Amino acid sequence: MHQRPRTTALFPVWIWYMLPGLIVYTLFMAIPLFKSLQLSLYTGSGFRIETFVGFDNYRRLLTQGEVARRFWGAFGNTWIFFLVHMIVQNSLGLLFALLLSSEALKWKSVYRTIIFIPATLAIVVTGFLWKLLLNPQWGAVNIFLKGVGLESLVRPWLGLEGTSLIVISLVSSWQWVGIPTMIFLSALQSISSDVFEAADIDGSSAWSTFWRIKLPLIWPIMGVVAILTFTNNFNAFDVVFAMAGANGPPGYSTDILGTYFYRVGIAGEHPVGIPDMGLGASVASIIFGVLFVGVLLMRSVFQSDGTDGTGK
Amino acid sequence: MAQVQIRSRHIWSHLVLSVWSVLVLFPLWIMVINSFKTKLAIYKSPFGLPDQWTLNGYISVFSRSSFPRYFLNSIVVTTVSIVGVILLASLAAYAIVRWKSRVSTAVFLFFLAGMMIPIRIGSINLLMIIRSLGLLDKLVGLFPIYIAMGMPIGVFVLTEFMRSVPTELIQAAYIDGAGNFRIFRQIVLPLTRPAMATVAIFNLVVLWNDLWFPLIFIRSESQRTLMLGVTRLFGQYQTDWTLILATLTVATVPIVLLYVLMAKQFIAGLTAGAIKG
Numbered sequence: 080m081h082q083r084p085r086t087t088a089l090f091p092v093w094i095w096y097m098l099p100g101l102i103v104y105t106l107f108m109a110i111p112l113f114k115s116l117q118l119s120l121y122t123g124s125g126f127r128i129e130t131f132v133g134f135d136n137y138r139r140l141l142t143q144g145e146v147a148r149r150f151w152g153a154f155g156n157t158w159i160f161f162l163v164h165m166i167v168q169n170s171l172g173l174l175f176a177l178l179l180s181s182e183a184l185k186w187k188s189v190y191r192t193i194i195f196i197p198a199t200l201a202i203v204v205t206g207f208l209w210k211l212l213l214n215p216q217w218g219a220v221n222i223f224l225k226g227v228g229l230e231s232l233v234r235p236w237l238g239l240e241g242t243s244l245i246v247i248s249l250v251s252s253w254q255w256v257g258i259p260t261m262i263f264l265s266a267l268q269s270i271s272s273d274v275f276e277a278a279d280i281d282g283s284s285a286w287s288t289f290w291r292i293k294l295p296l297i298w299p300i301m302g303v304v305a306i307l308t309f310t311n312n313f314n315a316f317d318v319v320f321a322m323a324g325a326n327g328p329p330g331y332s333t334d335i336l337g338t339y340f341y342r343v344g345i346a347g348e349h350p351v352g353i354p355d356m357g358l359g360a361s362v363a364s365i366i367f368g369v370l371f372v373g374v375l376l377m378r379s380v381f382q383s384d385g386t387d388g389t390g391k
Numbered sequence: 392m393a394q395v396q397i398r399s400r401h402i403w404s405h406l407v408l409s410v411w412s413v414l415v416l417f418p419l420w421i422m423v424i425n426s427f428k429t430k431l432a433i434y435k436s437p438f439g440l441p442d443q444w445t446l447n448g449y450i451s452v453f454s455r456s457s458f459p460r461y462f463l464n465s466i467v468v469t470t471v472s473i474v475g476v477i478l479l480a481s482l483a484a485y486a487i488v489r490w491k492s493r494v495s496t497a498v499f500l501f502f503l504a505g506m507m508i509p510i511r512i513g514s515i516n517l518l519m520i521i522r523s524l525g526l527l528d529k530l531v532g533l534f535p536i537y538i539a540m541g542m543p544i545g546v547f548v549l550t551e552f553m554r555s556v557p558t559e560l561i562q563a564a565y566i567d568g569a570g571n572f573r574i575f576r577q578i579v580l581p582l583t584r585p586a587m588a589t590v591a592i593f594n595l596v597v598l599w600n601d602l603w604f605p606l607i608f609i610r611s612e613s614q615r616t617l618m619l620g621v622t623r624l625f626g627q628y629q630t631d632w633t634l635i636l637a638t639l640t641v642a643t644v645p646i647v648l649l650y651v652l653m654a655k656q657f658i659a660g661l662t663a664g665a666i667k668g
Contacts, residue, residue, distance in 0.1 A: 092571060096486035097498055100479035100542055107539035108505055111513030111520060118515060126519060175411070178404040185401075190408040192654045193415050198661060199650045201600035203618045204639050207625070208422055211632075219421055219437055253414070261662045314509045317602050321622065337511075344515050345607050356515050363512045374507060 112367075119361035128356050136361035150362070152331050153339035156244055160319075160335055161312045163248035164255070169304055171252070172259030177289070179260070180267040191264075195257035202254065206321025209250045213237055237322060240332040247333060251318045255311070259304045266300040267293065302381025309373055314366055316341060336366055422643075426636035433632050448637030457612055458638060461620035464530055468616060469598045472537035473591050479538065480545030480590065481583065485575050487546070488553045489561075499550060505543035510536070511603055521608060530614045533604055541594045548593075548663055552586035553579060592653075592660030599646060617642050 119136050121128045140150050175194055179187050197205060212219045215235040224232050236246045270293070278288045316337030319327075325341055327334025342348050344359015425433045426448050428441040452458050483502070487495045510517075517536065518527075526532030556579055564574045605619040621642055624635050650657045 091490060091492075093486040093490035093495065096482045096575075097495075100483040100502075100546070101498065103475075103479060103535055104502065104505065104539050104542040107517065107520070107535045108510050108513065108542070109501075111516040112508060112510070113513075114516035115513045126522065171411075175408065178408055181401070181404065183401070184404055186405075188654075190412060191658070192651065193412045194408075195654070195658055195661075196415055196419070196647060196650065199596055199646050199657060200643055201602075201618055201621070201646075203600070203602050203621050204643050207621065207635070207639060208418055211635075212418055212421065217434060217437065217632075219417075222437065257658075258662060261658050265662075310507060310509065314511055316511070320602070320606075340514075341607075345518070360515050363515065367508070367512050370508070 115360050116364045116367065117360075118357060119364045120357075121360075122355075122357040124353070126356070132357070136357050137365075140358060140361050140365070146358070149331065149334065149339060153327070153334045153336050156327075156333065157313060157315075157335045157337075159244055160248050160251075160315060161309060163245060164252050164308050164312050165305065167249060168252035168256050169259050169301075169308060171256050172304070173263050173301075175256070175260040176263030176267055177293070179264055182272075191261075194260055197254040198257040200254065202251075202317035203321045205250065205254045206247075206318050209253075210237065210322050213246065238329060240330050243323060243329060244333045247319055247322050250322065251312075251315070254318075258307070262300060262304055262307075263297060266297045270296050299381055302377060305381065306374055306377050309377065310370055313370055313373070336362065340366065419643075419647075422636055423640050426633060426640045428633065430631070430633055433636075445633070448633035449641070451631075451634050452637050452641055456634075456638075457615070458617075458620060458641070460613060461615050461617045462641075464615060465599060465617040468530060468533050468537065469595060471534055472541065472598055473594050475534065475538040476541035476545045476594055477587050477590055480542055481549050481580065481587070482575075483542075483546050484549035484553050485579055487550050488556075489571070499546065502543050502546040506547065510540050514603070514607060518607060527608060528610050528614060530609070530616075532608055533616075536604055537594075537598050537601075541590070541598075544593055544663065545590045548586050548590050549583060552583050556582050588656050589660040589663050592657055593663060595649075596646065596657075596661060 118128055120131060120133060122130050122132045122136065139146050141147055175190075178184070179191055181187075211217070213221075213236045215221065215238070220236065221233045224230065234242070237243050274292060274296075275288065278292055283291070314337055315335060319333055319335055319338055320341075323333040325338050325346060327338055340359055340362045343354065343362055344356055345354055346352070347354045421437065424440060425437060427444045427446070429443070429445055429447070432441055432443070483498070487499045521527050521532045521536075524532070560578060561574055564578055569577070600618060601616075602618045602622065605616045606622070609615055609619060621638065624638055
């Protein structure tokens, strides 16, 4: 076998195949990422960020007056935004997947196609569409509530501090539920049907089959879904921007880290309009840090608890 | 007995799934159907078919506004970036698969790392880079960013797929005297078409729908993408619901239509990012 006489050179020919992709990826993804982390230690005005200030940006962000209040507000709201997805979107996804995994169910490809439609829509379009539907004067949601006799529930859903963030998170869950559905579905379909037949013969009820057999088998996949939900929502921006704008109204109740980062680092805080890029970079670094630690933690949770049940 | 139980379980399944289907389709129905009504009719009867169909919303979208321009811009950005991703990612994936060395493993992991990290975090420095290249407020400035953004998933999916190309095939071609690039072009590429479709679809949805980068890089009317145009709708046309809904419909229909035609590939493409062992 004269396999690879040409690849023994110091710089094998393969480098040339990798180089174009590597250059673009390094210049426009890897370097900006690390430079942004580095930038969080500097300050300056406009595009000239050259004064080294150590951790001063972080100090301001975490402890100083109005800046810190906004940051911690956005930080808390981001967790709420994420948790609504985790609970509502992923439970619905699991439920739909369980229902769709039944062999004999009719029209399941129709249901599957429909459930996934919103995931192909632009977030901006989804946001605007639901903003119209939730509009207090015309909105179909309130008309519907009146129609079914739930008049007491009619309210300006996006105008109240107590409901706005939750409603936006639910709209976003509506959009993305197709993704966990499909992931769970493919996991459930990969479980051998012998397992279920055996359980059926043993007289296991649907409920205990779910808890004793299906859940442990798809536990590692739940980890994948949890991590995905975390990374996708912890830096969310579009849906909030489309439905509430970048300033987090009403009363900063919809302000999340994504919108805060946009205001501070890119657009500039409201009346002034001059971005503080160093401070913005420190917000980005914190998002990065939380993502990094969060993903590591979740991996360990879902791996250690999952190994006994999977039989892998 | 068991038969009855199974059937009753399916009744609940159908109930749950059809309620959700209505919840998905109803907003889209409202959007499409009201885009054909006059403003007054939208207020009076928002749910039903229009008494009088009007195309005014669509006529305005295509004649009075800059939407045709935005539309064209989005098509150009998305197409160029997808072609770029597939080209660069398949070259890199081919090298990763054929070159068995520590370097290629490292390169593979370096690309994979990008799947976990949202590129948005690097936006501030990216803004500086694009500015110093003189590409701020230019559509072209989006190309390298989008290509970089698509590389991780592209390299991942294509590498996995190319690993399944039988080595015998490649060795046979090699013995016949075919060069590496010819093997790539004539054997590997044609066989990887399904994986390319996955990568293309994933990027199509992500890039067509992206708002963040146009929002921070683009100002000029002539350079705006469709989604950036959509965000200006409420400010510009406050209460012209017909126009707003017509625009949303026009912005949505191409992708949804494609999706309905090739639902299987879309679902595979969009969930591909999640399933990586």
